Amino acid sequence: MTIENRTVYMDNSATTPVRKEVVEEMLPYLTDNFGNPSSIYELGKTSKHAVEKARKRVADAIGAEENEIYFTSGGTESDNWAVKGIAFANRSRGKHIITSSIEHHAVLHACAWLEGQGFEVTYLPVDRYGRVSPEDLKNSIRDDTILISIMLANNEIGTIQPVEELGKIARENRIYFHTDAVQAVGHIPVDVKKMNIDLLSLSGHKFEGPKGCGAFYIRRGTKIEALLHGGAQERKRRAGTENVPSIVGLGKAIELAVDEMEGTNKSLLEMRERLIENLLQITKTHLNGHPAERLANNVNVTFEYIEGESLLLLLNAKGIFASTGSACNSTSLEPSHVLTACGVPQEIVHGSLRLSLGRMNTQEDVDRVLEVLPEIVQKLRNMSPLTPQEYRAL
Amino acid sequence: MTIENRTVYMDNSATTPVRKEVVEEMLPYLTDNFGNPSSIYELGKTSKHAVEKARKRVADAIGAEENEIYFTSGGTESDNWAVKGIAFANRSRGKHIITSSIEHHAVLHACAWLEGQGFEVTYLPVDRYGRVSPEDLKNSIRDDTILISIMLANNEIGTIQPVEELGKIARENRIYFHTDAVQAVGHIPVDVKKMNIDLLSLSGHKFEGPKGCGAFYIRRGTKIEALLHGGAQERKRRAGTENVPSIVGLGKAIELAVDEMEGTNKSLLEMRERLIENLLQITKTHLNGHPAERLANNVNVTFEYIEGESLLLLLNAKGIFASTGSACNSTSLEPSHVLTACGVPQEIVHGSLRLSLGRMNTQEDVDRVLEVLPEIVQKLRNMSPLTPQEYRAL
């Protein structure tokens, strides 16, 4: 299969390139300034200062204090730390955790593992737009609830949760509130104080920072155990030699993303709306996620009668890179738990497509997708035994 | 305090710079080839192939199969995974773990945490050279022992353990054997099959690879739980978007280190022996660690009557970067548990100095250290109330 030369990358929720300014700031810490921040000599101090500067930038980006920020190896580690760290530290207070059915697997599978350790987990349902209801949350709280973990923005459908309100309920009930903000930080304004957040996960590679580096916010006074035990790094809460270059990169990337957020989102929103509007012109196509409470970069639609992996492969052949919630494109063979939780019927859930926009996308990219996608959908529908006669064009 | 222009970095066991060839191989994966390896489009496949190439390189470096290698965020994560992953997965078989008293804190603190979860841990003593006795290991095995974790080479004193023999004992008793090889891989030949190793930890930044990236070897058929739960990466055993650039760097670095090991070690050995010989000329100075079963890059001595942090600061002023096992230079205020376990008396343990050599060190660096160090030791001894009159030079 030949691949077009001009490519359109619309999978920015999966990962992003590291932006130029960020790479430049990282490079010296790979080579010349390679010292271990725990060392007391000059080379160590240079690294230490760089890490602390990044910590300040992260704190500023989410309205936290510097000493509430810990660096991790990414969103997955932060999520695991939140869920397991709170569970083990507060076991004597209770064994009940509340989360939602559309969380990232990093939260869901950590919860499932805890169920094997004697904890009990309530998975809140969501409405057809992927929103958790504050009423449901209130009703699920028990005397022994120790943690509520609800993501700020969903990675598949872009739905933004009413976290401020959910956090308020948690606070009123004196239950720790964690939010997986991996898709939110750098994309929508986040203020941990205003939003009543006790713990927050974020990951560098979702906002043009490096992969393999994330951060974790722990509100002062929160009772939480370490996840990685060992050396005395990160004020004895997260062991392991600091990934200085990536931490530096994450700091720079988060600062740029937040500074430029308004302008970026304005242009993303225009592209998003044009895509949605035009894709919904294709017959038997449905929008997934919330129409308004939605990340500016997220488009997620379901085309009836087709299967996502085939769609991706044909898009790939045209140089368009996107993703699907179809099981056929995953190692699990389960269709998207997010779309399923939103009530997308099993018969059509396989035909879903996520286009996630990034700062580097242009209206020309949108043109290209709108030029190519309808044809591909038609081609696959023609091939499918499910397609009713009236939707065929043979 | 003014710092000399010419600096001598002799703290290579703490961390190393990323070598040039490695940075070059990493760079494209930060920018152009930034795809998520889980994605099926071209950009994703490029990343996937890069990760698999690195996996092969790691496997080759330690005599493992490719599908026995998992990428992690570093030595600490690998160690935590080994200890906790085996413990939780084999709980029904037993609750006893054997390790040594000179392990890295990543193993020791993970074990301590497990003690809080109902596991029992035996900490084997070491002889004055830091060696674990195979007899002691045999005697400490119980019916319910599920894991033996003994490091291959120690980070402070460089002592190499008789791992092949220890692994044999474990295998004969059908107990999983883990070795923390963070200081060994890339420095001494490692063969997991020959050495009877079931699980092995390694970390990139100890052999001129990137920080924040390590690997974990799990022998096929080993029953172990995941440490980080979430996405289906790393054959569902280690979740989290792969740190592609760093994984690529680790692969390149390990290949170079192993290929060049013989030549590098020859030159390190010459420097090490010259340093040891000359430092022992300073009165009331003792060598720590084993005289022969020792990493080629490790020098560790104790100077009586002086304290390590002061020594480091004065060395730093002369542009020499090294480390100490003194409590005064740590956040824990406990002196080195390794030197203490080797029987170095509490009164003198604070005067220890580790010089760890790297590929970039030269005999001129050794000259410089030998020129500067005796004077500094004398200066501090003159200042110390402990120094007997005959060792003063006022």
Place this chain on the structure above:
Amino acid sequence: DYSAKVMDHFSNPRNMGSIEDCDGVGEVGNAKCGDIMKIFLKVDGDMIVDVKFQTFGCGAAIASSSMATELIKGKTLKEAWELSNKAVAEALDGLPPIKMHCSMLAEEAIHEAINDYLQKKGLEPWD
């Protein structure tokens, strides 16, 4: 991070050494913990006319010794007694939190030395 003042006093310690015929000597700390400080006093009337120190310890401990001896030289015993570890740390432009205990050593060693002097004189020690 140590301040420039700490580094200055650490690298070029003032009043380092011992006084053969001193009037009071105080030693505090413990080699096992990595810190011992010894202060020697020469007293004339109620004036400290000379002071020297010997210290086994970290950069902060050595700098604190040096600074403390400077601060009490030429002062009365009473004034020297009043010198707090916080004052020593402040004179050094601050110490890292985990190093504050090292400046305590200076305060304690001075107290020991003054009491040693008082006792040698047959006077009641202060507290």
